[in-house]
Amino acid sequence: MQKGLLSVLLVLVALFSGLEGKPDKTTVKKEKRIPQTLSRGWGDQLIWAQTYEEALFWSRSKNKPLIVIFHLEDCPHSQALKKAFAEDKDIQKLADEEFVILNLVYETTDKHLSPDGQYVPRILFVDPSMTVRADITGRYSNRMYAYEPADIKLLLSNMQRALKFLKTEL
Amino acid sequence: MQKGLLSVLLVLVALFSGLEGKPDKTTVKKEKRIPQTLSRGWGDQLIWAQTYEEALFWSRSKNKPLIVIFHLEDCPHSQALKKAFAEDKDIQKLADEEFVILNLVYETTDKHLSPDGQYVPRILFVDPSMTVRADITGRYSNRMYAYEPADIKLLLSNMQRALKFLKTEL
Numbered sequence: 377m378q379k380g381l382l383s384v385l386l387v388l389v390a391l392f393s394g395l396e397g398k399p400d401k402t403t404v405k406k407e408k409r410i411p412q413t414l415s416r417g418w419g420d421q422l423i424w425a426q427t428y429e430e431a432l433f434w435s436r437s438k439n440k441p442l443i444v445i446f447h448l449e450d451c452p453h454s455q456a457l458k459k460a461f462a463e464d465k466d467i468q469k470l471a472d473e474e475f476v477i478l479n480l481v482y483e484t485t486d487k488h489l490s491p492d493g494q495y496v497p498r499i500l501f502v503d504p505s506m507t508v509r510a511d512i513t514g515r516y517s518n519r520m521y522a523y524e525p526a527d528i529k530l531l532l533s534n535m536q537r538a539l540k541f542l543k544t545e546l
Numbered sequence: 547m548q549k550g551l552l553s554v555l556l557v558l559v560a561l562f563s564g565l566e567g568k569p570d571k572t573t574v575k576k577e578k579r580i581p582q583t584l585s586r587g588w589g590d591q592l593i594w595a596q597t598y599e600e601a602l603f604w605s606r607s608k609n610k611p612l613i614v615i616f617h618l619e620d621c622p623h624s625q626a627l628k629k630a631f632a633e634d635k636d637i638q639k640l641a642d643e644e645f646v647i648l649n650l651v652y653e654t655t656d657k658h659l660s661p662d663g664q665y666v667p668r669i670l671f672v673d674p675s676m677t678v679r680a681d682i683t684g685r686y687s688n689r690m691y692a693y694e695p696a697d698i699k700l701l702l703s704n705m706q707r708a709l710k711f712l713k714t715e716l
Contacts, residue, residue: 408591409590409591409593411583411584411585411590411591412583412584412585412593412594413581413582413583413584414581414582414583414584414596415581415582420579420581421578421579421581423579423582424582426584426596426597426650426651426652427596427597427598427650427652427654428597429652429653429654429655430651430652433652480596480597481596481600482596482597482599482600482603483599484597484599485599
């Protein structure tokens with residue numbers, strides 16, 4: 377019984393030290409940390425919303441569709457997609473000019489943002505009327521909102537679709 | 547009638563151009579922007595939660611009380627308090643070691659975080675059981691969770707109170 381408790385504690389300790397250490401990977405404690413960015417590497421030159429509420433407010437006020445990216449910093453699939461996203465000039469330009477953008481490492485309480493489950497990476501479009509566009513999907517039927525780096529052009533065309541919706545429906 | 551509409555539109559345009567221009571104040575469009583930080587100047591060396599959900603998760607997992615700071619980047623009172631907060635070594639050390647911290651420029655949907663209204667700057671404590679500590683207040687009876695730079699030692703002692711609660715109640 378006590379051994380079981382000990383291993384649970386060890387797992388928790390490992391988890392928390394992982395959480396705490398993240399922005400500070402290569403240094404020992406008390407050395408200077410690199411300030412955390414809102415972009416988290418998805419595009420330092422873009423203007424990111426901090427929270428879903430903020431993103432919805434901007435989306436409505438500016439009448440721009442919202443892109444919500446769910447990811448995890450330690451997930452290799454998230455990292456690979458992030459690299460492709462950050463390096464794709466067309467995506468970065470379109471995101472900057474026509475979208476409100478938000479990247480999250482924690483789930484929100486809004487179930488509409490996980491139409492087929494809470495996995496990462498996962499990209500959802502939300503239009504300015506605050507409707508989640510569950511019809512804008514990626515290539516995979518079991519994880520409809522997942523994208524791989526090879527799908528980056530599909531993501532771009534989905535961004536263009538989200539903009540087209542906006543024009544045809546208003 | 548049309549004139550009224552025009553002035554509303556002008557106000558909205560001014561508001562949005564203000565929002566869009568904020569992270570990019572001194573440069574013209576298309577020049578390099580400074581990446582936005584999660585700290586927003588409240589302590590670049592601290593580890594900030596991004597959202598309230600994330601902050602609650604950390605608070606529960608680490609059994610540390612949570613500090614939620616509501617502020618606005620253009621508000622002089624917020625700026626003055628931020629400066630005092632960022633420069634106070636005791637506050638920065640205690641926040642780093644014993645608290646989960648979150649600063650928000652948009653309100654959340656949780657009404658418990660605005661016990662006497664949505665004003666800025668405003669600082670709320672939440673304990674790891676996810677209870678907002680409405681009893682930890684500042685000096686002003688009309689805005690109970692407001693602090694001024696001169697109240698920074700009161701804020702520090704409130705942080706110590708939040709920690710004391712934690713010990714005596716668990």
